[in-house]
Structures are given as C-alpha cells and as structure tokens.
Amino acid sequence: MLVDSIEISVNKSDAIKHIFRRTPLISKIEQFNKKVEDIHLEYIELKVLKYEIIYKRKNKGTFRNDDIRNIITMMVNTYNGNSQSVDFIPKTVKRYISKSCIKRSCIKEEYMIEKVKNEIINYFEIKSKGNYIEKQSIKSIKILEISSIYKPYWIGYYSGKEVFVDA
Numbered sequence: 001m002l003v004d005s006i007e008i009s010v011n012k013s014d015a016i017k018h019i020f021r022r023t024p025l026i027s028k029i030e031q032f033n034k035k036v037e038d039i040h041l042e043y044i045e046l047k048v049l050k051y052e053i054i055y056k057r058k059n060k061g062t063f064r065n066d067d068i069r070n071i072i073t074m075m076v077n078t079y080n081g082n083s084q085s086v087d088f089i090p091k092t093v094k095r096y097i098s099k100s101c102i103k104r105s106c107i108k109e110e111y112m113i114e115k116v117k118n119e120i121i122n123y124f125e126i127k128s129k130g131n132y133i134e135k136q137s138i139k140s141i142k143i144l145e146i147s148s149i150y151k152p153y154w155i156g157y158y159s160g161k162e163v164f165v166d167a
Contacts, residue, residue: 001099004092005043005150008167012039015154015165039156041167044103047076048089049116050145055124055138067139074116075149078105083116092149102150109146117141 010018016039053070076083124138152167 001097002094003043003097003150004148005095005097006090006152007093008041008152010154010165010167012041012154015039015156015167018165019156019158019163037157039154040101041152042101042103042155043097043150043152045078045105046149046151047078047109047112048145048147048149049074049076049113049143051117051120052142052144053120053124053138054140071144072120074120076107076112076116078107078112079103081107081112081115083119090149095150097150103153113143113146117143 051072051074053072055068055070056066073086073089074083075086075089120141121138154165154167156163156165
C-alpha cells in the first residue's frame with residue numbers, strides 16, 4: 001500500500017552495531033556472545049492529531065476576558081501509546097510498503113483521540129494552577145485533522161527479546 005513514510009537513515013549493519021553497543025558487557029559474557037537474530041525492517045504507524053483549542057484568559061479587569069485560539073499538533077505512537085506535542089511534522093516520502101511489514105497498532109483510534117484530548121486538558125489545568133496572574137479556562141477543544149505517518153524501525157531478537165532501533 002502507498003503510505004507516507006519517514007526516510008530510512010540507518011542501514012542494517014549500523015543497526016546491528018547499535019544493538020551491541022546498547023547491550024551491557026555482563027549480558028554479553030553471561031549469554032556466551034549470542035548474536036542478534038532475524039533483523040528485519042518494520043514500520044510503526046504514528047498518528048498526527050491536530051486540535052484547535054479555544055480558551056478564555058482572565059485578565060486583571062473584571063469584565064475583560066479574551067478568547068484565544070491555539071492549534072496543537074500531537075504525534076501518537078500507535079504501538080505503545082506514547083504521545084508528544086510537536087512543532088512541525090517530520091518530512092515524509094511516498095513509499096509502497098507491504099502490509100506484512102507494518103506493525104499492528106495496539107490502540108483503537110477513538111480511545112487514542114479521547115486520551116490525547118484529556119492530556120491537553122490536564123496540561124492547561126496544571127499551567128493555570130502554577131501561574132496566579134493569568135488563569136485559563138478551556139471553552140472548547142475539537143479535532144481538526146487526523147493523518148498517519150509510518151516510521152521505520154530495525155527489529156531484531158536478542159536472547160528472546162525484541163530490540164527496536166530507529167532506522
């Protein structure tokens with residue numbers, strides 16, 4: 001299938017070297033220098049969620065309230081559920097990838113959208129507690145856009161465990 005993918009910058013031999021650098025010396029000695037087995041390239045889906053947030057900032061005056069619009073872009077790893085706010089989306093290229101090379105997502109899309117929305121709301125509540133001069137209250141939060149980007153990883157098995165290396 002044709003997807004947007006981040007470019008591959010690490011080749012297979014560099015990924016093997018990186019795995020051995022991350023492995024502790026004691027593990028290498030105890031496990032009799034086992035080698036990394038079955039190194040292959042897989043893609044993990046990253047969802048890009050754009051939210052529009054309208055919040056009210058209360059000023060010092062009693063009758064002056066400003067409505068502020070803000071757009072927040074969040075990237076969510078659908079395999080492990082990690083999310084982060086990003087300023088810009090990474091550069092992608094169109095690429096044909098077989099469905100067998102795509103790691104199955106473990107999180108449903110509806111659940112992910114609500115979870116990220118709650119994280120944003122919690123962030124604004126914490127921010128307003130820390131700053132006593134500027135208090136904020138969220139009026140509305142809605143999702144503007146959902147898109148998918150696929151990130152490549154080199155995956156190998158080292159003594160029965162999956163090891164991920166950015167590609």
